[in-house]
Amino acid sequence: MKMISKKSLNGFINYGIIIVLFIIFQSLLSTKHLSSSLSGQLVPICAYVVMALSLNLVVGFSGELSLGHAGFMSIGAFAGVIASTALSGSVTSGGFRLLIAIIVGAIFAALAGVVIGIPVLRLRGDYLAIVTLAFGEIIKNVMNCMYIGVDSNGLHFSIQDANSMGMEPTGTIIVNGPMGALGIKKLSTFLAGTILILITLFIIQNLVNSRSGRAIAGIRDNRIAAEACGIQITKYKLMAFVVSAALAGSAGALYALNYSTVVPKKFDFNTSILVLVFVVLGGIGNLRGSIIAAIVLTVLPELLREFQDYRMLVYAIVLIVVMIVTNNEKASAFIKGIFNKKSKEVA
Amino acid sequence: MANDKEQKLVRVQSPNFLPEKELKNAPILEVSHLGIDFGGLTAVDDFNMVVGQTEICGLIGPNGAGKTTVFNMLTKVYQPSRGTIMLAGKDTHSMNTIQVNQAGIARTFQNIRLFDKLTVEDNVKIGLHNSINYGMFEGIFRLPGYWKEEKKSHEKALELLSLFDMQDLANDYAGSLPYGAQRRLEIVRALATNPKLLLLDEPAAGMNPSETQELMDNIRKIRDVFGIAVLLIEHDMNLVMGICEKIVVLNFGKIIAKGTPSEIQSNPEVIEAYLGKAATTPGKEA
Numbered sequence: 107m108k109m110i111s112k113k114s115l116n117g118f119i120n121y122g123i124i125i126v127l128f129i130i131f132q133s134l135l136s137t138k139h140l141s142s143s144l145s146g147q148l149v150p151i152c153a154y155v156v157m158a159l160s161l162n163l164v165v166g167f168s169g170e171l172s173l174g175h176a177g178f179m180s181i182g183a184f185a186g187v188i189a190s191t192a193l194s195g196s197v198t199s200g201g202f203r204l205l206i207a208i209i210v211g212a213i214f215a216a217l218a219g220v221v222i223g224i225p226v227l228r229l230r231g232d233y234l235a236i237v238t239l240a241f242g243e244i245i246k247n248v249m250n251c252m253y254i255g256v257d258s259n260g261l262h263f264s265i266q267d268a269n270s271m272g273m274e275p276t277g278t279i280i281v282n283g284p285m286g287a288l289g290i291k292k293l294s295t296f297l298a299g300t301i302l303i304l305i306t307l308f309i310i311q312n313l314v315n316s317r318s319g320r321a322i323a324g325i326r327d328n329r330i331a332a333e334a335c336g337i338q339i340t341k342y343k344l345m346a347f348v349v350s351a352a353l354a355g356s357a358g359a360l361y362a363l364n365y366s367t368v369v370p371k372k373f374d375f376n377t378s379i380l381v382l383v384f385v386v387l388g389g390i391g392n393l394r395g396s397i398i399a400a401i402v403l404t405v406l407p408e409l410l411r412e413f414q415d416y417r418m419l420v421y422a423i424v425l426i427v428v429m430i431v432t433n434n435e436k437a438s439a440f441i442k443g444i445f446n447k448k449s450k451e452v453a
Numbered sequence: 454m455a456n457d458k459e460q461k462l463v464r465v466q467s468p469n470f471l472p473e474k475e476l477k478n479a480p481i482l483e484v485s486h487l488g489i490d491f492g493g494l495t496a497v498d499d500f501n502m503v504v505g506q507t508e509i510c511g512l513i514g515p516n517g518a519g520k521t522t523v524f525n526m527l528t529k530v531y532q533p534s535r536g537t538i539m540l541a542g543k544d545t546h547s548m549n550t551i552q553v554n555q556a557g558i559a560r561t562f563q564n565i566r567l568f569d570k571l572t573v574e575d576n577v578k579i580g581l582h583n584s585i586n587y588g589m590f591e592g593i594f595r596l597p598g599y600w601k602e603e604k605k606s607h608e609k610a611l612e613l614l615s616l617f618d619m620q621d622l623a624n625d626y627a628g629s630l631p632y633g634a635q636r637r638l639e640i641v642r643a644l645a646t647n648p649k650l651l652l653l654d655e656p657a658a659g660m661n662p663s664e665t666q667e668l669m670d671n672i673r674k675i676r677d678v679f680g681i682a683v684l685l686i687e688h689d690m691n692l693v694m695g696i697c698e699k700i701v702v703l704n705f706g707k708i709i710a711k712g713t714p715s716e717i718q719s720n721p722e723v724i725e726a727y728l729g730k731a732a733t734t735p736g737k738e739a
């Protein structure tokens with residue numbers, strides 16, 4: 107019982123940190139103490155925190171490497187924008203439309219997670235890294251040539267150009283190929299972002315500390331022993347991957363509905379790696395570390411704008427300090443693990 | 454349908470087939486003509502063995518004889534090249550590792566395989582996984598099923614740990630335990646899967662004489678309390694001769710002797726296999 111309370115205490119501290127940070131930033135915001143660039147970053151920071159937390163479920167708890175997390179963010183972003191724009195006539199409440207957009211984003215990203223996960227997670231070895239890497243690029247390129255619009259007849263799609271969708275002249279173009287989603291009505295708020303972080307924490311923490319979460323971590327620690335205990339390997343790897351994809355999709359919807367336009371190029375390999383950096387620097391399997399790393403590494407470049415000349419120097423020093431402070435032992439073990447995984451697999 | 458027919462066919466052909474009513478007294482494990490090749494190398498050949506429902510059996514032989522490979526075939530880590538394995542009257546041919554575990558075989562590993570970054574209690578709870586009855590959503594949303602089943606599995610885990618007097622270590626990380634405790638935890642975790650047959654691969658390796666003595670008592674206790682069969686691989690002859698009712702000796706993948714401890718001890722072929730091996734290659738282990 108002692109351990110259970112220690113684990114849930116840890117979880118409650120994480121909720122507390124998020125709530126305290128929200129109160130601090132919200133009061134800075136309402137008393138106009140926040141620079142305009144930083145206040146514009148609040149929702150993206152929330153989205154990145156959710157991204158980092160969800161990737162940590164795959165990388166930290168399931169022990170798989172995913173290099174295409176931004177792909178799920180992209181799917182969530184565009185699905186969310188489409189849902190929100192398509193419903194702008196029928197659902198008048200902005201908050202409710204945001205909720206629907208986030209749920210739709212999560213569902214579509216989860217479906218993509220299932221489609222990728224089922225074939226790949228059956229295999230042993232680091233195939234997931236390769237496939238997710240390709241997935242991220244494919245999603246970016248597919249979205250680059252997607253044209254989606256809505257009129258009184260419903261949604262229209264095309265992969266050629268906006269005109270070939272055959273819409274009524276009064277229809278709206280939602281996604282315009284490489285120019286991305288246009289004319290988005292900004293619905294995301296800092297409060298909504300904070301709530302999404304809390305929900306993400308709730309889902310991941312409770313999942314990890316349950317029967318399924320033990321199975322997921324057990325498979326990571328020793329696949330052969332887990333099988334010998336009767337654990338369905340593919341099922342639990344898929345569970346972690348799909349939950350993670352769904353959360354990334356919800357982050358994507360939150361992110362996209364914070365801007366008037368979103369281009370597919372935003373969710374490229376660099377974004378996937380950036381999120382992976384948050385996870386590795388924050389500590390593999392360390393949720394609080396992911397939160398802190400995502401916030402610090404997003405805010406820092408903004409704060410350092412004034413010190414143009416020394417910006418990269420300070421950034422580098424902070425990176426090193428973060429790495430030393432958080433579990434860099436685990437990070438190095440993880441990097442070693444990538445190379446040693448094959449030899450561990452032998453019975 | 455097709456599957457049904459196939460199953461029946463196998464059963465009729467198998468010399469080990471027994472009508473349901475006789476299963477009660479039937480052996481838990483019947484292995485016949487089991488063999489496996491790795492490329493050109495035949496690691497195990499024509500392995501035959503029967504284990505009774507509450508028997509403690511030993512599998513001994515020099516290093517590299519193929520003992521662990523037999524365990525790996527029984528648990529389907531390796532698919533055998535030849536032969537049949539009947540577990541409680543059922544052919545395990547089409548089963549995988551997970552299904553074999555659910556059908557009643559649990560094991561420990563020669564090179565310890567614990568969930569190092571999880572607590573001792575969580576290691577045991579993973580063993581209990583298939584007897585814990587709630588799903589992902591009940592876990593995430595902390596529905597009544599979660600609380601009820603977690604309470605039950607917590608109690609069950611501590612009860613199993615107390616068998617080996619390890620309940621005070623419940624919150625320690627498995628990877629941080631001393632060697633002997635890690636071996637004991639592996640046995641507890643295996644027992645948690647509720648097996649009919651427990652396979653122990655060198656359970657006394659790295660233990661001191663007093664720990665080994667305690668282990669012998671505990672293996673007997675497990676058999677008596679749970680009423681299950683135990684098949685163990687071990688190099689410690691005091692342990693093997695002390696608790697095994699039946700011993701099979703393997704050398705170069707082939708059975709060279711079978712019998713009671715006293716029969717094995719006086720078997721000239723066994724003595725030669727051990728002495729000959731010891732003289733050429735001392736203690737190489739995977």
Ligand SMILES: Nc1ncnc2c1ncn2[C@@H]1O[C@H](COP(=O)(O)OP(=O)(O)O)[C@@H](O)[C@H]1O
Pocket residue numbers: 491496514515516517518519520521522523739
């Ligand atoms: N996966 C494998 N591939 C090739 N050879 C193997 C494999 N597993 C076991 N062997 C070989 O089978 C033989 C028996 O090994 P093992 O069962 O581990 O011996 P024991 O447990 O009796 O010491 C050894 O020669 C070993 O090299």
Ligand SMILES: [Mg+2]
Pocket residue numbers: 520521522563
């Ligand atoms: Mg061995």
